[in-house]
Amino acid sequence: MAEPLLRVRDLVTTYPIRSALLRRKIGEVRAVDGVSFDIARGQTVGLVGESGSGKSTLARTVIGLEQAEAGSIEFQGTELVGLSARQMRPVRRDIQMVFQDPYTALNPRLTVRQILSEAWRIHPDLLPAQDWDEEVRRLLDVVGLDPQYADRYPHQFSGGQRQRVGIARALAVRPKLIVCDEAVSALDVSVQAQVLNLLDDLQAELGLTYLFIAHDLSVVRHISDEVIVMNRGQVVEHAPTDQLFADPQHEYTQTLLAAVPVVRPWNQESAA
Amino acid sequence: MTTETAGVDREVTAAFDTVKRRSANAAGRRRIVTCLVIVACYVLVALFGPMLRKYDPVQTFTQDRLMPPGSTTSQGLALLGTDQVGQDILSQMMLGARVSITVGAGTLLLAGLIGVTVGLVAGYRGGWVDAALMRLADIQLSFPSILLAILIAAVVGPSVVNVIVVLAITNWVTFARVTRGQVLTVKNREYVDAARTLGAGHLHLALRTIFPSCVAPILVVATVELGHVILAEASLSFLGLGVPTDVPSWGSTIANGRDYLGDAWWISTLPGIALAALVLTCGLLGDAMRDRYDPKLRSL
Numbered sequence: 001m002a003e004p005l006l007r008v009r010d011l012v013t014t015y016p017i018r019s020a021l022l023r024r025k026i027g028e029v030r031a032v033d034g035v036s037f038d039i040a041r042g043q044t045v046g047l048v049g050e051s052g053s054g055k056s057t058l059a060r061t062v063i064g065l066e067q068a069e070a071g072s073i074e075f076q077g078t079e080l081v082g083l084s085a086r087q088m089r090p091v092r093r094d095i096q097m098v099f100q101d102p103y104t105a106l107n108p109r110l111t112v113r114q115i116l117s118e119a120w121r122i123h124p125d126l127l128p129a130q131d132w133d134e135e136v137r138r139l140l141d142v143v144g145l146d147p148q149y150a151d152r153y154p155h156q157f158s159g160g161q162r163q164r165v166g167i168a169r170a171l172a173v174r175p176k177l178i179v180c181d182e183a184v185s186a187l188d189v190s191v192q193a194q195v196l197n198l199l200d201d202l203q204a205e206l207g208l209t210y211l212f213i214a215h216d217l218s219v220v221r222h223i224s225d226e227v228i229v230m231n232r233g234q235v236v237e238h239a240p241t242d243q244l245f246a247d248p249q250h251e252y253t254q255t256l257l258a259a260v261p262v263v264r265p266w267n268q269e270s271a272a
Numbered sequence: 273m274t275t276e277t278a279g280v281d282r283e284v285t286a287a288f289d290t291v292k293r294r295s296a297n298a299a300g301r302r303r304i305v306t307c308l309v310i311v312a313c314y315v316l317v318a319l320f321g322p323m324l325r326k327y328d329p330v331q332t333f334t335q336d337r338l339m340p341p342g343s344t345t346s347q348g349l350a351l352l353g354t355d356q357v358g359q360d361i362l363s364q365m366m367l368g369a370r371v372s373i374t375v376g377a378g379t380l381l382l383a384g385l386i387g388v389t390v391g392l393v394a395g396y397r398g399g400w401v402d403a404a405l406m407r408l409a410d411i412q413l414s415f416p417s418i419l420l421a422i423l424i425a426a427v428v429g430p431s432v433v434n435v436i437v438v439l440a441i442t443n444w445v446t447f448a449r450v451t452r453g454q455v456l457t458v459k460n461r462e463y464v465d466a467a468r469t470l471g472a473g474h475l476h477l478a479l480r481t482i483f484p485s486c487v488a489p490i491l492v493v494a495t496v497e498l499g500h501v502i503l504a505e506a507s508l509s510f511l512g513l514g515v516p517t518d519v520p521s522w523g524s525t526i527a528n529g530r531d532y533l534g535d536a537w538w539i540s541t542l543p544g545i546a547l548a549a550l551v552l553t554c555g556l557l558g559d560a561m562r563d564r565y566d567p568k569l570r571s572l
C-alpha cells in the first residue's frame with residue numbers, strides 16, 4: 001500500500017500552434033505545465049478547474065492519448081513516459097477512460113455486444129471467444145442495464161444508458177484505474193446521480209481507483225476523497241475533499257467555490 | 273445550468289427529427305426500391321438474355337438487312353429489328369447490357385478498392401502521406417478523364433479488361449476523396465479514442481473502428497459513379513476505343529447505326545434508349561440513397 005497506484009511528476013504536455021498558411025510550428029500551448037500528484041489505490045481523486053485549464057489534456061496524457069513532453073507518469077511502479085505503442089499495450093488495459101459525450105463515445109455502427117467485445121478482440125488472451133456472450137451479459141448486469149439490450153445500437157439508448165455502456169466498455173478489460181473526463185456533465189441531474197452512485201458501487205465491489213474530472217464542484221464533492229484544483233495547466237491546490245471545501249487555501253479555489261451555483265439534492269446526505 | 277438540460281434538449285430534438293424523417297423515409301424507400309428493380313432487370317437481361325438467342329458477330333444475313341422492329345426474318349422474329357448486316361438488334365443489346373454491367377461492376381470494384389485504400393491511408397495517417405496522395409488525386413482530376421481514357425485505350429488496345437483498368441484509373445479519385453473526408457470527420461470522435469485506449473492497433477482502428485462509418489457514403493458514390501462509368505464505356509466503344517469489335521457494346525451498336533439514321537432509326541436509337549434509361553436510373557438511385565443515408569454529400 002505504500003506505493004501509490006499512479007504517480008505523476010512534473011508532467012508537461014504541449015500542443016503545437018501552427019501557422020494557418022504553411023502549417024509550420026510557430027509556438028506551443030503548454031496545456032499541462034509541470035503537474036505532480038499521487039493517487040493511492042482505491043481512492044477517488046477529483047480534478048476541477050475552469051474550462052481550458054488543462055484537465056482533459058492531463059487525463060489524455062495519463063491514458064496515453066497525448067504524448068508527454070517532459071516529466072514522468074509511473075503506474076504501479078512502471079514508467080509510462082517514453083514507452084512505445086507496443087510496450088504500452090499491456091499497460092493500457094489497466095487504465096481506462098469514460099468519456100464526456102455519451103453521443104460520440106460509442107461507435108454508432110456497432111451493437112452494444114460488439115462494442116463490449118472489442119476489448120477482447122484486441123486482447124485475445126483476456127477472454128476466450130466462447131465466453132464473450134456470457135461476459136457481455138454479466139457486464140450489462142453490473143452497470144444496471146437489461147442484458148437483453150446487447151444487440152441494440154447506441155442510438156436506441158438514452159444518454160444515461162449510453163454512459164452505462166461506456167462504463168461497461170471500460171470495465172471489460174478489468175482496469176485498475178478509470179479516468180472519468182466530465183463523465184456526467186452531459187447528463188441531466190437525476191441521471192447524474194444514478195451514474196455517480198453506480199461508479200460508487202463499482203468502486204466498492206471491484207476496488208477501482210478513479211481520477212474524476214468535472215467542472216462542477218458539487219459533483220466532485222459528492223464522489224471524491226481528495227480534490228486537485230487546476231488552473232492554467234498547473235495544480236494550485238491538492239487536499240482532502242472535506243478540508244478543501246471547508247478551508248480553501250488558494251485564492252483560485254476560493255473563487256471557484258464561491259461560484260458554485262446550486263446545491264444538489266444528493267449532497268445533503270454527504271454534508272450531514 | 274446549460275449542461276444540465278443539454279442532454280434532455282438533445283433527446284427532444286432528436287425525437288422530433290425522427291418523426292419528421294419517418295414520412296420522408298417511406299417515399300425515399302419507394303424511390304430506392306423502384307430504381308433497384310430497374311437495375312436488377314438490366315442485370316437479369318445481361319445474365320440470361322444472351323442465352324436465349326445465339327449471336328455470331330461475324331455472320332451476315334444479307335436478305336435480312338435493315339428490317340424494322342417486329343419483322344420476321346430468316347432467323348425468326350426480330351422484335352427490335354435488324355442492322356445493316358442483318359443481325360438481330362435485340363441480341364446485340366442483350367450482349368451490350370452484359371458488357372455495360374461487367375465493365376460497370378468491374379470498374380467500381382477496382383476503382384473502389386484503390387480509392388478507398390488511398391482515402392483511408394491518407395485520412396488516417398495524415399501529414400505528408402496525406403499531402404502526397406491528395407496531390408496525386410488532384411493531378412489525376414486535372415486531366416479530362418475521357419481524354420485520358422482515350423489516350424490509354426489507344427496505347428493498350430481494346431479489351432474488356434483494359435476498359436475496366438482505364439476507367440478505374442480515371443475514377444478512383446472520387447472514392448479516395450469521399451473516404452478521406454469521412455475518415456477526417458470520424459477520426460477525432462471519442463469512440464476512436466476509446467478504441468485506442470483499449471489498445472487497438474492502427475489496422476484495427478482504420479478498418480474496424482473508422483471504416484464502418486465510411487461505408488454509406490462510399491455506396492452512395494459508387495451508385496452515382498456506376499452511371500458515369502457505363503456512359504464512359506459506351507463513349508469509348510462508340511469511338512472504337514472500348515471493347516473489341518466482335519463484342520457488341522451499346523456504344524458500338526450506336527456507332528454502327530449512325531449512317532442509317534434516316535432509313536433504320538432503330539439501330540442507334542434503341543441501344544441509346546437502353547443506355548440513357550440505365551444511366552438515368554443509376555443517377556436517381558444515387559440521389560435517393562444519398563438523401564436517405566448521407567444527406568451531407570448533397571453537393572456531390
Ligand SMILES: Nc1ncnc2c1ncn2[C@@H]1O[C@H](COP(=O)(O)OP(=O)(O)O)[C@@H](O)[C@H]1O
Binds near residue numbers: 016031050053054055
Ligand atoms: N488538440 C488541441 N490542439 C491545440 N490546443 C489544444 C488542444 N486541446 C486542447 N488544447 C488547449 O489546451 C488547453 C487545455 O485544454 P483542455 O485540456 O481541453 O482543458 P479542460 O479539459 O480543462 O477544459 C486549452 O487552452 C486548449 O485550448
Ligand SMILES: [Mg+2]
Binds near residue numbers: 055056057182
Ligand atoms: Mg475537458
